[in-house]
Amino acid sequence: MGRTLAEKILQKHTDQEVAGPGQIVQCRVSVVLANDITAPLAIKAFKAMGAKKVFDQEKVALVCDHFTPNKDIDSAEQVKVVRDFAEAMGVTHYYECGEVGVEHALLPEKGIVGPGDVVIGADSHTCTYGGLGAFATGMGSTDVGAAMALGETWFKVPPTIRVNLTGVPGPFVGAKDFVLNQIGRLGVAGALYKALEYGGEVVDAMSIEGRMTIANMAIEAGGKVGLFPVDGKTMEYARAAGYKGGEPMTADADAEYERVLDIDVTGMQPQVACPHLPDNVKPVDETAGLKIHQAVIGSCTNGRIEDMREAAAVLKGRKVNPKVRCIILPATPSIWKQCMREGLMEIFMDSGCIVGPPTCGPCLGGHMGILAGGERAISTTNRNFKGRMGSLQSEVFLSNPAVAAASAVAGEIINPAKL
Amino acid sequence: MNVHGTAHKVGDHIDTDAIIPARFLVTTDTRELGANCMEGLEAGWVKRVKENDVMVGGENFGCGSSREHAPIAILGAGIPVVIAKSFARIFYRNGFNMGLVLLEIGDDVSKFSDGDDIEVDTASGVIRNLTTGVTVQAAPVPPFMQEILNAGGLVEYARKKLA
Structure with missing residues (x-):
């Protein structure tokens, strides 16, 4: 076999001889x-x-x-x-x-x-x-x-x-x-x-x-x-x-x-996991229009250079909504440096993002981006459990970096194709 | 071990952020963690618990992060046994390593309600609901994990290997 x-x-x-499951x-x-x-x-x-x-x-x-x-x-x-x-x-x-x-x-x-x-x-x-x-x-x-x-x-x-x-x-x-x-x-x-x-x-x-x-x-x-x-x-x-x-x-x-x-990915929309479990997944258009207070782009899921490029491509020449905290955390020092070399940092700063050091911070509600009661975040992280990013009365929606960046600009969840 | 106490029923997919939110993970002290047990589910949840009470969970209890602080918080709250429909993988292993008794009973979990008077014989896995008179037999502990338990837990098991 x-x-x-x-x-x-x-x-x-x-x-040992690996014989099979169990x-x-x-x-x-x-x-x-x-x-x-x-x-x-x-x-x-x-x-x-x-x-x-x-x-x-x-x-x-x-x-x-x-x-x-x-x-x-x-x-x-x-x-x-x-x-x-x-x-x-x-x-x-x-x-x-x-x-x-x-x-x-x-x-x-x-x-x-x-x-x-x-x-x-x-x-x-x-x-x-x-x-x-x-x-x-x-x-x-x-x-x-x-x-x-x-x-x-x-x-x-x-x-x-x-x-x-x-x-x-x-x-x-x-x-x-x-x-x-x-x-x-x-x-x-x-x-x-x-x-x-x-x-x-x-x-x-x-x-x-x-x-x-x-x-x-x-x-x-x-x-x-x-x-x-x-x-x-x-x-x-x-x-x-x-x-x-x-x-x-x-x-x-x-x-x-x-x-x-x-899974045939042809025709798939960007996906969003809604509160409060990662399996509560919907095509982005079904969540469009929900106001957000914070966007987090980073983490062990999506804090690598490709993710930074994806976010920057959306943010270039645009401004983050003044009511949204858009927090960008490149996941390692070398990714940080690469972002500088490629001019991504300038794009992030020009668009009004907060750029922080590499840290897990907000993903687990640790620090550097905690939500108050009634606040909603879109995040490229991996978990949206109740209270994960802060207050038990806050909400986390999970997405890819382009959706998070586009939503930060719009002030509400949006399909980047419609920005 | 015989455990007799009140059932505290929680839902499906209780994650470790619900059991012990990250902001409390700045200590490894059992009592301190216990004082904030289930704080991510409901503020002040732990106040209802008396020593030797039993947690009753649904499907996939303990999902999410690998934090061993989760079984420690439950133990620190005074709860020595968790009964559930099923357990998340990392939590199951952590529970054993920490000496928290985990009994998996599948759909029989519906035979226990919040506030029921429960008696558990942890050696045989027999769970008696004294409020309703129903008795349930938990699935046996996997043999290899029983060996670790027999050795006195993973710390003792490793100590013997290192000696």
Whole structure:
């Protein structure tokens, strides 16, 4: 019987024979990561386990990106715990100061994660690296603390839902819209405990950034991983980032899938996920006219250079509505610099945007863009749970960067094609 | 362990932002987190809870972020057991690692209402609704996870491997 991508990758990291879904396998991990919220608990667990050193100083990544630049005394104390631990353990990949970026944009860019890896992170959007063909998934701090010490963890081999993306997308429609549409079809628990695996002509043509946007939201359908095949584009991206390993990899033609979902993207409108769940998805025209108070463009979902270009293309020569706070957070320092080089920063500033440092900040209601009661935001982030970005009486609508930028200009949700 | 208390019923897809909003994630202290349990669902929710009460959730309980602060907040509120139709993946694993008992009962969850008097035998997974007289058997804990429980939890399991 052929193997899915999930089974192939797990096999490379275990001495057991991977037989199929439901089996428990012990796997060596390529990289283990945590952030300023989750690392303190992982460190607590690590110490309680009696661990004295991390399994490999090169394979532990600690990224202080959620509440940084530290928003208050308590968060500064948390970061201090992580910083002291990183120093004591000699962790190579510790990021906090001018080099910090949103973890799931930063690690691929630095070549720390790459194709064929098994990555676990104390952050649910660790699944982003599936865009590079890595079996990457979120876990809690204690599991991550154990893996920092042992260099291994256990997985239940997941059944796989295969998603085939075909057709020709229209203007202002891309990866974010495909994944929102898919979450709308599957529901927020539709891929619970399962792997999502992507293929089809749209995937072949898609950039690595786009693939990471889709893989990033696997968790929003309950999925364990969102996996893309490793092709020439992946290898090119990985090599440019300085990643040494990896090889092209596809699922076997006779791999067994629990379900196959075919999505024809031809004629698809930009998609918007309405409050308060990511599966409450509608074509943008059905949400048009809703007044907004804030637009957020950034995050591990849509804070990469392509997203910045997409937003800038809409904002160029236009002004943000004076009643809207349009917050742009390029996800890493190198994306920030690239935006400057390409003149995007000037476009953002001229149009009246607020441009901030790389941070998860507003996505999780941390800081740098919190909503008051009765306020509504459109955001390129990944979650619109009740109160996610602030008050329990606020609302978050999820969209692609072009829709968020166009809505910031219009002061209400709008299809960029109609701006 | 035998747990006897009042059922606190919540809906489907209760996310970890509802269980413990991000603004409270600046501590790892169990009691502090417990004092704000479910603050993202309803302000002051936790005031209704007494020690040894039971949370009753719907489908996909604990979806969203991987924050282990979520099971810790529930434990810190004094709730040792969550019964649900189903659990989100990361939350399920975290619950076990933290010593929060999670019992999956599928559609039988409809047999429990908010305020019911409930008794749970966590070893056998038998849940008795003393208000209605109905008894429900939870799905058994997966064998490998039972091994971790038998070892005394993941921290102890890892400690033995490192020794």
